[in-house]
Amino acid sequence: MSVVTKSFDTIHKFLNSPRLEFGLRILHDPSIVTDIRRLDGRFLKISAWGIFKFLVEALWKYPGMFDYEIDPSLRGMSELTYMILSLEERVKAARKRGVKIVGKWPANPTDPYFVDGVMALDPFLAGYCRLLAEGKPDLVKRGRARLSEEACPAQAAAYSILDEETYPMDFFYPFIGPWCYDSQYCFEALRHKVDGDYGDHPVFNQRDDRLGISREYLRQELLRFLKRLEELTGKKIDPEALRREFILENKLRRVLREIIALPQEEPPPIDSLAMILSVFICSDWLGDPEAALQVLSRIRDAGYERLAKGRRGMLVQKYPVRILITGIAWGDLGLYNMVDELGGVIVGSDCVYNLFHKDIDTDGDPIDILTDRFLATPYTWQVEERSMWTVNTIRSAKRVDGLIFNCNFGCNYQAAEARFVTDIVKRETGIPCLITDADLPKENRGQMRTRLGAFIELLKERQLED
Numbered sequence: 001m002s003v004v005t006k007s008f009d010t011i012h013k014f015l016n017s018p019r020l021e022f023g024l025r026i027l028h029d030p031s032i033v034t035d036i037r038r039l040d041g042r043f044l045k046i047s048a049w050g051i052f053k054f055l056v057e058a059l060w061k062y063p064g065m066f067d068y069e070i071d072p073s074l075r076g077m078s079e080l081t082y083m084i085l086s087l088e089e090r091v092k093a094a095r096k097r098g099v100k101i102v103g104k105w106p107a108n109p110t111d112p113y114f115v116d117g118v119m120a121l122d123p124f125l126a127g128y129c130r131l132l133a134e135g136k137p138d139l140v141k142r143g144r145a146r147l148s149e150e151a152c153p154a155q156a157a158a159y160s161i162l163d164e165e166t167y168p169m170d171f172f173y174p175f176i177g178p179w180c181y182d183s184q185y186c187f188e189a190l191r192h193k194v195d196g197d198y199g200d201h202p203v204f205n206q207r208d209d210r211l212g213i214s215r216e217y218l219r220q221e222l223l224r225f226l227k228r229l230e231e232l233t234g235k236k237i238d239p240e241a242l243r244r245e246f247i248l249e250n251k252l253r254r255v256l257r258e259i260i261a262l263p264q265e266e267p268p269p270i271d272s273l274a275m276i277l278s279v280f281i282c283s284d285w286l287g288d289p290e291a292a293l294q295v296l297s298r299i300r301d302a303g304y305e306r307l308a309k310g311r312r313g314m315l316v317q318k319y320p321v322r323i324l325i326t327g328i329a330w331g332d333l334g335l336y337n338m339v340d341e342l343g344g345v346i347v348g349s350d351c352v353y354n355l356f357h358k359d360i361d362t363d364g365d366p367i368d369i370l371t372d373r374f375l376a377t378p379y380t381w382q383v384e385e386r387s388m389w390t391v392n393t394i395r396s397a398k399r400v401d402g403l404i405f406n407c408n409f410g411c412n413y414q415a416a417e418a419r420f421v422t423d424i425v426k427r428e429t430g431i432p433c434l435i436t437d438a439d440l441p442k443e444n445r446g447q448m449r450t451r452l453g454a455f456i457e458l459l460k461e462r463q464l465e466d
């Protein structure tokens with residue numbers, strides 16, 4: 001391809017992608033981007049101008065993120081986009097300043113990982129951020145070539161970023177629950193790469209632990225983890241420091257619960273992508289709880305303002321049907337845009353809801369509190385109970401018209417539970433359920449459009465009958 005043809009091709013792609021619209025919106029009103037204080041939790045500040053400049057450059061540097069229709073006119077959204085795309089450089093900068101980076105597993109509560117200035121990094125979410133920035137699945141393909149061709153995209157991306165040392169990590173201490181029994185082989189393969197300890201999370205008798213054996217086992221594991229953190233940082237972990245972290249992160253959990261409730265309102269003031277970027281991609285606070293609290297609070301407040309004015313989210317159609325996702329939330333963000341275009345809106349993903357469905361107690365021994373919290377991850381409960389948790393989420397929501405259970409390619413756990421959970425949800429609530437299979441971003445969009453279109457049509461017909 002000649003240089004001229006290549007340039008035309010680039011310009012053509014730019015003019016026809018949501019990138020242009022995102023760029024025009026922030027250029028049209030640069031005041032929608034505002035300062036973030038205390039980024040990296042070290043009394044630093046990134047100015048609105050710094051974020052604005054970063055985003056303008058990102059339109060070219062990280063085109064993948066702008067393949068999706070992100071709504072920068074929702075206050076806080078541009079800053080969230082900045083936090084997602086800058087994660088890698090912020091982690092590296094923090095490490096250079098001597099901050100210790102400690103790896104966690106997605107279902108682990110973030111609190112003990114951020115205590116006393118340590119920075120938590122979830123390689124699964126960090127891998128997603130990289131995939132978003134690149135806009136192509138090479139990271140997953142390289143991970144599969146070295147790990148297993150049958151690894152789910154999250155495992156493969158997480159493996160790649162650690163194996164290739166894209167992100168620095170001082171220590172990896174994931175507590176792997178029965179939620180995902182595929183993580184073990186990924187971590188086994190990583191043992192030779194990253195210094196770590198792989199905390200056990202008891203599988204059986206969690207909910208029928210009359211002798212307290214599982215609980216005591218996990219408590220000892222947590223104590224071991226905190227001791228390793230002390231060795232790593234050279235600082236004693238004071239129970240008060242843990243309590244302070246609980247208080248800060250409870251504020252974050254509350255904001256996420258408020259954001260997740262917004263699409264259930266009429267009209268939904270935020271669209272599906274705005275909701276999922278906030279509650280899924282930011283569910284481990286993107287390396288900085290302080291900054292995440294400011295950004296997520298802006299998104300929530302902007303949602304409330306729109307609601308008061310009766311304004312819909314950018315892609316939301318009139319009178320959309322409300323859909324909850326369970327299983328594993330789609331990693332292909334284009335599907336959230338697609339649901340909106342087809343007349344639905346996603347009102348939550350109960351896989352991440354595990355992390356913030358309730359506050360952490362702040363009274364009592366912090367280790368006991370954390371132990372109970374680790375055991376109170378509904379996705380790790382046995383299938384009937386886990387299904388009833390989803391049923392109760394639906395019953396307590398303002399409105400859920402349908403449920404999608406998504407299975408990621410390679411995820412044995414979700415595939416085994418999908419039929420079970422959807423049958424129980426149908427029996428208990430009567431709402432229609434759809435099981436989807438997803439793998440790499442942008443794959444099978446045609447087939448997905450047909451299936452999602454038919455499902456949303458069905459939900460709309462039921463809506464008319466009511």
Ligand code: SF4
Pocket residue numbers: 152153154155179180181182183328408410411412413414
């Ligand atoms: S999609 Fe399944 S296999 Fe992959 S990380 Fe999640 S639970 Fe584990």
